[in-house]
Amino acid sequence: MASLLPFLWVVTFLCADLTEGVTITSTDQTTVTRAQGEKVRLPCTFTLAPADEGTFEIEWNILEPKEGEVIIYNTDRVYDQYRMMGRVQFVDQNPASGDASIDVLNLKLEDTGTYQCKVKKLPGVQTQRIQLTVLEKPAKTICHIEGSQEIGTDLTLKCKSQEGSPVISYSWTRTTGSQELPATALLNAVTGDLLVKNASQAYSGTYTCLSRNKVGIEECSVLLTVTPPIDRAGTIAGAVIGTLLALSLLAFLIFCCYKKRREKKYEKEVHHDIREDVPPPKSRASTARSYIGSNRSSLGSMSPSNMDGFTKTQYNKVPSEDFERTPPQNQYFDPPKVAAPNLSRMGAIPVMIPAQSKDGSIV
Template sequence: MFEKAQGEKVTLPCTFELSEEDEGPLDIEWVLIPADNQKKEQIIIMYAVDRIYNHYYAAMTGRMQFTNLDPRSGDGSLDILNLKAADTGTYQCKVKKAPGVQSKKIQLTVLVKPARTKCSIEGSQEIGKDVTLKCLSQEGSPLLSYDWRRVSGTRELPAISMLNKNTGELLLKNASREHSGTYSCVASNRVGMDECSVELNVTPPVNTAGIIAGAIIGTLLGLSVLCFLIICCCKKHREKKYEKEVHHDIREDVPPPKSRSSTARSYIGSNRSSLGSMSPSNMEGYTKTPYSQVPSEDFERAPQNPTFAPSKYDIAHKIGDITVV
């Protein structure tokens, strides 16, 4: 059995001795026996008729070769370079030279070194609380073992600590200020190791009552400001609505100004109708007086008094002689 780390080189031994009775051609082949018995054996490399054939197994192309370039010397060992985790398995070396036949099985285990190990802290880092330091490798073949140590201070783990080497958890119960410092974790297996560290800072408990009171006060202040803004917006909206209604009422209630020209026209029309009823004989003896002015509004309103209202004759007399054509 062989155990190697990923990326390393391994030599699987296969030596033999020929007897005088072995007179047939030499035939050497390496096969990979699958873990599942239902699958067939896979030829990796072979030597036959003084020639090497190494193109049967694509997964190892370019990574395998006979240790001795001339296997006829009695050495049919196999070198595998840059090992991978998938190379783990059972390998068999078969040597044939009629009438002799021999074989040998070798178990190869490719282990992966721990890598990408991360440290973390779980729990509240307050005095009197339980704190758990965690360590985990992202890569690495089992069985991994974890070990914690204190880097700063006394370099010894607290007496109250509990370590689980299989899971990588370090529990510190009832933590105190003396437990503060830098802690390092080492993950290891049979082929390698990896390390990470974390800083633990144990502090006094947080004043939760003060935080809650501050949050409540802040919330109340925020609500007060919000209510004030809402009231201001409502007041502004009512003022705009009132101004709009007042402006609308003024435009509807104020009557249009009185037209003087229409009054004058009505007056002239009424006088013309009165004058039209007069005959030419009644017009004699009147002096022709030009009339170029429109009676004023006061003159128009004068006939409303029955005591001083002039007759049609008086109006004709004032106007003068008018010749009707």
């Protein structure tokens, strides 16, 4: 056992030299929180020992949530064609001088993760891990009042950020007047609601809400004006009367439009209507038939004593059917005159014949 002691001392000394070769000195910062769009510096400083004579290399990796390379320095050359290409760089242009820190520009939410800096110069190797958290600042914060702003009522001042990483907390301050919140005000820092009970005119003023998280703060304001109660009965009566007047006016306009439309429709119908007040004249064919029939009946009732001055149609000149269908224009029957003694011998009986117009109709 005593013979093994010198050997154990030699092994311990060699191990001490190996572990004490490269020493990382920036171990005081292990977590970093930044806002989206900002720049962050991840520290990694180191010292080398005389025993470190091998190849020098610096390697930055992301371990969680998805493992991958970030940037590498090896034999005086930088390799940055990885996931953060164009957004990551070494702080010192010569990282071998003892500063392997990097800057990450234009941070994104997906940059959140665990980063590792590894400094290697054989036989020494050292690593350091830093947790980076990227958050979104509160944004689009909106303030408004919910409830009636009348004396004696309960109302709520509401505040809400539409964007921003949790956890967001809210606070209210009064920026006018006494700059103190009402004694009856109750704040909910999680929802951003400020409940004001039994409001009075002394509570009137401008109130400002602050929404904040670990990386930013935003504010919005609202004006509270507490007024005396409104005469609701008069308001309702006025609203009813106004509604009735509006309906009456609307009905009158509809009636006028309807009446105007009816008048236009009537004028249009009268304009296109065919008047039938006077019956059309009889055709010449029917006139000829009536004329022949009347003469025949007249001849049958004539007597010799009353034939003077009257005319008779010659039977051989009675119009045919063709003549009845197409009577000639401006042509009238002109029967020859027969003396009264001859009519008497023929056995005719004199009768009165009504006068006729030129077109053959009875007058």
